[in-house]
Amino acid sequence: MPNPFSLRVFMPQGEPQGLRVVEKTNWTGVGLIFPRTRLDKARERPELSRTGVYVLWNDDDQTTPTIYVGQSENVSRRVKEHFENEEMDWWTKAAAFTTKDDAFNQGHARFLEWALVGRAQSANRSNLKNRLEPTRPSISEPDQADTFHYLNDLLQCLPLAGLSAFEQIETKEHEDESGHGAAELALAMPQVGIAATGRMLVDGFLVLKGSTARSDVTNAMRRPEFKGYLDLREALIEQGTLTRGRDHLQFTADYFFRSVSAATFVVGGTASPYDAWKDGRGRTLRSIEAGSSGAE
Numbered sequence: 001m002p003n004p005f006s007l008r009v010f011m012p013q014g015e016p017q018g019l020r021v022v023e024k025t026n027w028t029g030v031g032l033i034f035p036r037t038r039l040d041k042a043r044e045r046p047e048l049s050r051t052g053v054y055v056l057w058n059d060d061d062q063t064t065p066t067i068y069v070g071q072s073e074n075v076s077r078r079v080k081e082h083f084e085n086e087e088m089d090w091w092t093k094a095a096a097f098t099t100k101d102d103a104f105n106q107g108h109a110r111f112l113e114w115a116l117v118g119r120a121q122s123a124n125r126s127n128l129k130n131r132l133e134p135t136r137p138s139i140s141e142p143d144q145a146d147t148f149h150y151l152n153d154l155l156q157c158l159p160l161a162g163l164s165a166f167e168q169i170e171t172k173e174h175e176d177e178s179g180h181g182a183a184e185l186a187l188a189m190p191q192v193g194i195a196a197t198g199r200m201l202v203d204g205f206l207v208l209k210g211s212t213a214r215s216d217v218t219n220a221m222r223r224p225e226f227k228g229y230l231d232l233r234e235a236l237i238e239q240g241t242l243t244r245g246r247d248h249l250q251f252t253a254d255y256f257f258r259s260v261s262a263a264t265f266v267v268g269g270t271a272s273p274y275d276a277w278k279d280g281r282g283r284t285l286r287s288i289e290a291g292s293s294g295a296e
Helices: 037-041 075-084 106-123 142-162 224-238 262-269 285-292
Strands: 007-010 022-026 028-036 054-059 067-073 093-099 186-189 192-198 204-209 212-213 241-242 248-249 255-258
Touching: 007 142, 022 142, 028 037, 028 142, 028 262, 037 075, 054 106, 067 106, 075 093, 093 142, 093 285, 106 142, 142 241, 186 262, 192 262, 204 262, 212 262, 224 241, 224 262
Parallel strands: none
Antiparallel strands: 007 022, 022 028, 028 093, 054 067, 054 093, 186 192, 192 204, 192 212, 204 255, 212 248, 241 248
C-alpha cells in the first residue's frame, strides 16, 4: 500500500490554474507547473533557470496526452526555445523540476530524462513526442541512488498537474467472480461489429488488445463536441493501434482512455458508459460501483 505524503503548493500570482510552485517535505527539489500562457511568469522564478528536467504536454480531455521530456542546464531558456518553435505549438502545459540549492549537474538531468522517457514508454499512456530515445548516462553509484530518490518525489508531484503519463496502470478494486483481481468488463453489439473488453482503472479505462469497435460512426458523433474522438480514431489507425477489418476496427494493443467514456469511442455513437460495460454476470458498471460503495 502506498505511503501517505503531503505537498506544499504555492501560487505566486494567486491563480489556482496558473503558475504553481510545488515543494515536498525533506525534498531538495522544487517543481514549477504552469500553462503555456504563463511561461513569462514562470521565467521570472530563479528556480527555472537552473539545471533540471521538464515535461511538456497537451491537455485535451478526450484524447491520450502528447508529451515531450527534456533536460537542460538552463530549463527556462530551453522551454522558451520550444515556445518559439512552430513545430512545438501543440503543448499547452509544462512542468519543470530543478533543485532548491542548484545542486544538479547535467549528468543528473540527463539521468532523469532517460528515466522519465523509459517510464513513459513502459506505462504506454501517452504519445511520446521525443524523436530520439536518450541513452542511460554514466554517473556514479551514489549520484544514481540520489537521483532515483529525487525521481520518486518528482513522480508524486506530476499527478497534481493532471498528468499520469508516467504511472503504471492500476485497476480499481472491483473483483471478479473468483474474488481475484479486477473484473474484466465487456461491451458487445455484434450487429455493428463490436466485441470489446476492458478494465476500470483508478484514473481512466483500459480497452484490451483484440477488442473491436464500430467501423463507421453515427450522425450524433459528427457533432463538434465529438471531434476529439474522431481525430483520435484517425491517429490510432495511422499509428497502428487500430486496424481496419471488413466491418470493424480492431485494437492491436491495450489502450488507455482518460475516462470510462471509452464506450463512446468503441460504439461510434453516444452511449451511457456505466450501462454499456458489463461483467461476466451481466451486471452493469453502474450496479457494480453502486454495490462497492454500499449504495442500495
